[in-house]
Amino acid sequence: MYRSINHNAAPITMNYNLNSTADPAQKTSTFSALKKLFRFLAAEQKTLMLAFFTIIVSSGLNLTGPIIIGYTIDHFIQNHQYSNVLLFCGLLLLVYTAAFVANYLQARLMGGIGQRMLFNLRNAVFAKLQELPVAFFNQNKTGDLISRINNDTDKVNQFFSQYLLQFVSNIFLMTGSGIFLLSIHPRLGGAALVPAASLLIFTRLISPWVRRKNAANMKSTGSMSAEIQESLNNFKVIIAFNRRDYFRKRFDEVNKQNYGTAIGAGMANNVFMPVFGLCAQLAQLTVLTYGIYLVSTGQFTIGMLISFFAYVTSFYNPIRQLSVLWANFQVALAGWDRISQILTLQSDLPLLATAAESNNTAVMEFRNVQFRYPDSPPVLHNVSFTMEQGKTYALVGPTGGGKTTTASLIARLYDPTEGQVFLNGKDIRTYEAATRSSKIGFILQEPFLFSGTLRDNILFGNAEYVGMTNEQLSEVIKEAHLESLLARFEQGLDTKILTSGDAVSLGQKQLIAFIRAVLRKPELLILDEATANIDTITEQLLEKILQQLPDTTTRVIIAHRLNTIENADEIFFVNAGEVIRAGSLEHAVNMLLHEKRAS
Numbered sequence: 001m002y003r004s005i006n007h008n009a010a011p012i013t014m015n016y017n018l019n020s021t022a023d024p025a026q027k028t029s030t031f032s033a034l035k036k037l038f039r040f041l042a043a044e045q046k047t048l049m050l051a052f053f054t055i056i057v058s059s060g061l062n063l064t065g066p067i068i069i070g071y072t073i074d075h076f077i078q079n080h081q082y083s084n085v086l087l088f089c090g091l092l093l094l095v096y097t098a099a100f101v102a103n104y105l106q107a108r109l110m111g112g113i114g115q116r117m118l119f120n121l122r123n124a125v126f127a128k129l130q131e132l133p134v135a136f137f138n139q140n141k142t143g144d145l146i147s148r149i150n151n152d153t154d155k156v157n158q159f160f161s162q163y164l165l166q167f168v169s170n171i172f173l174m175t176g177s178g179i180f181l182l183s184i185h186p187r188l189g190g191a192a193l194v195p196a197a198s199l200l201i202f203t204r205l206i207s208p209w210v211r212r213k214n215a216a217n218m219k220s221t222g223s224m225s226a227e228i229q230e231s232l233n234n235f236k237v238i239i240a241f242n243r244r245d246y247f248r249k250r251f252d253e254v255n256k257q258n259y260g261t262a263i264g265a266g267m268a269n270n271v272f273m274p275v276f277g278l279c280a281q282l283a284q285l286t287v288l289t290y291g292i293y294l295v296s297t298g299q300f301t302i303g304m305l306i307s308f309f310a311y312v313t314s315f316y317n318p319i320r321q322l323s324v325l326w327a328n329f330q331v332a333l334a335g336w337d338r339i340s341q342i343l344t345l346q347s348d349l350p351l352l353a354t355a356a357e358s359n360n361t362a363v364m365e366f367r368n369v370q371f372r373y374p375d376s377p378p379v380l381h382n383v384s385f386t387m388e389q390g391k392t393y394a395l396v397g398p399t400g401g402g403k404t405t406t407a408s409l410i411a412r413l414y415d416p417t418e419g420q421v422f423l424n425g426k427d428i429r430t431y432e433a434a435t436r437s438s439k440i441g442f443i444l445q446e447p448f449l450f451s452g453t454l455r456d457n458i459l460f461g462n463a464e465y466v467g468m469t470n471e472q473l474s475e476v477i478k479e480a481h482l483e484s485l486l487a488r489f490e491q492g493l494d495t496k497i498l499t500s501g502d503a504v505s506l507g508q509k510q511l512i513a514f515i516r517a518v519l520r521k522p523e524l525l526i527l528d529e530a531t532a533n534i535d536t537i538t539e540q541l542l543e544k545i546l547q548q549l550p551d552t553t554t555r556v557i558i559a560h561r562l563n564t565i566e567n568a569d570e571i572f573f574v575n576a577g578e579v580i581r582a583g584s585l586e587h588a589v590n591m592l593l594h595e596k597r598a599s
């Protein structure tokens with residue numbers, strides 16, 4: 001998903017830290033949050049209309065109950081016409097049964113809508129995550145993201161599947177009862193509704209606070225999830241260092257924090273209930289005293305007062321329920337705020353519509369490139385260099401000198417903070433992601449494998465060979481001189497890869513990543529410490545394969561073991577924000593030794 005921008009546009013923001021931005025609940029109004037949320041219900045219009053129809057029917061039926069009771073008392077009980085009383089009781093039973101059927105239909109329809117909404121929401125958040133740049137994943141903890149996809153979307157779903165219709169049906173019931181109250185006796189009705197008006201003001205004032213309390217609770221649930229994820233990921237280190245106590249302590253802290261915020265949210269959510277209850281009691285008291293006075297002065301009948309009382313109950317009972325529903329609504333809104341924080345992020349790095357071209361024919365050119373990670377000191381200062389087609393380049397330098405960062409800028413995992421990167425003479429920001437990634441292969445320092453087979457892993461991101469049989473694929477592998485690497489796996493293409501490739505050695509992972517990258521036939525292949533965990537014999541084999549790549553392939557090799565870069569055409573020394581041509585290998589070694597002595 002790309003947004004085209006002019007090349008004069010301001011530098012893009014690299015700040016993707018979801019937890020560094022101010023409390024999202026403070027920024028979005030309930031109305032605009034709801035408007036965005038309802039977009040996910042666009043496909044449900046028919047079902048929603050049907051559900052709303054069932055609400056109107058059930059609320060209407062429920063509202064006729066008190067009038068039938070009042071009428072029966074005034075006209076039949078007081079006149080001892082008991083056969084009519086029985087007839088009206090039967091009518092009441094019919095009304096209540098029909099209301100029950102309508103209620104049941106309502107629940108069924110809304111349950112489906114809620115689940116589909118949850119499904120769409122999760123898909124949308126996950127799809128968005130796939131579009132976000134590397135900077136986003138650097139700045140946010142996986143556990144917190146999982147919590148947003150799992151927990152927060154579910155909070156929204158709970159409101160929609162369980163509470164929305166109750167919410168709407170209560171509003172209908174209240175409005176209907178309110179109309180009945182005002183039309184039966186406007187003054188008595190007005191008096192009965194005064195507590196409800198003050199409740200409205202109270203709810204409006206207190207809701208933002210409730211939403212903030214719930215947002216804080218979800219944030220701490222996210223932190224707890226991040227903590228769990230980190231300790232599960234690092235279990236080997238924890239066991240090896242026998243530091244279970246360390247993670248237990250850290251978990252204890254986030255758990256305590258979560259407990260505190262959960263208590264806060266619980267208290268905030270429960271504040272509505274007693275206040276709503278008190279208002280209902282005040283209204284009943286008002287109706288009772290004023291109503292008895294009206295009956296005693298002959299302005300009202302007993303039957304009407306009983307009906308009136310039933311309508312006051314029909315008005316205030318939903319209000320009591322609304323206190324619970326409103327709290328749930330605030331929880332759902334807080335969840336939605338956290339989800340929409342992701343959904344509104346800028347997808348991927350922007351694509352430039354136009355850009356100045358370089359008159360240099362180099363396959364890769366850095367021109368006055370500066371780069372810093374967010375909230376960190378600069379890693380590269382004003383770096384300029386070129387790389388010619390078909391040559392082999394080595395990036396050497398001390399640990400933390402900026403080699404991986406330089407390689408990441410070559411592959412456009414990030415954009416420079418200032419300056420430009422050119423690929424084949426064109427600003428790298430003008431290339432579509434698919435084109436760029438087909439031209440640049442990157443074997444990362446920590447190769448990542450997916451669960452599945454070796455075949456699945458080497459075909460990842462390689463649409464060209466997806467439909468091939470294993471025999472055809474083996475042929476392609478042979479043509480690329482990779483068959484000796486494949487032969488290291490007893491089951492060949494069918495070798496099982498378990499979760500994240502943990503059952504495969506690091507060296508084997510690097511071999512698979514190597515096959516995966518070479519098979520894509522990139523114009524520029526970056527190897528970031530790609531042979532660090534491979535034995536010397538296999539390493540020589542890889543070097544031979546690299547030499548057999550097409551003459552047009554440019555290779556960029558990052559290596560600490562200097563023997564691996566003996567055959568490089570050019571060596572760059574990357575350190576202290578600079579990328580300098582080192583000339584010969586001997587000179588590069590001297591620079592490294594000098595740097596080591598100096599530090």
Ligand SMILES: Nc1ncnc2c1ncn2[C@@H]1O[C@H](COP(=O)(O)OP(=O)(O)OP(=O)(O)O)[C@@H](O)[C@H]1O
Pocket residue numbers: 138373374376379397398399400401402403404405406
């Ligand atoms: N995601 C990041 N966020 C913030 N700072 C980072 C990030 N990645 C790297 N850095 C910092 O940038 C600097 C350069 O790191 P880089 O990984 O490019 O070095 P390197 O030369 O590849 O190191 P090594 O030889 O250890 O792999 C270091 O100071 C590092 O701490």
